[in-house]
């Protein structure tokens with residue numbers, strides 16, 4: 001089973017970015033734990049702050065990998081292009097958000113990703129990524 005986590009803008013700052021919302025662990029640390037927890041899974045990680053790079057990565061992996069776990073971060077609420085890419089590829093996408101976006105500002109209630117996603121997980125902190133891996137297993 002080959003899965004990839006794709007994280008969007010500002011998620012490279014996890015650990016120091018608004019820790020009351022996103023926790024105090026870096027994603028790199030969390031990812032090492034996740035890889036250890038799911039040793040049987042080929043688990044990759046990609047992060048970019050650039051919309052086009054996220055689209056290119058989705059196209060690159062989207063016809064061969066078994067699953068994509070996508071937290072498009074702020075682009076979730078703005079990017080028709082990422083939403084279209086999710087619909088264009090074959091590989092199922094699970095959309096993840098660390099925070100409970102429904103309990104936040106109204107602009108975070110809209111997602112361009114959800115319509116093309118297999119499922120959506122939000123509000124469980126970094127554990128959401130673990131739940132997403134489990135959903136593919």
Ligand code: DQA
Nearest residue numbers: 010071073074097098099108
């Ligand atoms: C986020 C929620 C988004 O609204 C926000 O722009 C992010 C992170 C989350 O994981 O909770 O950058 O996707």
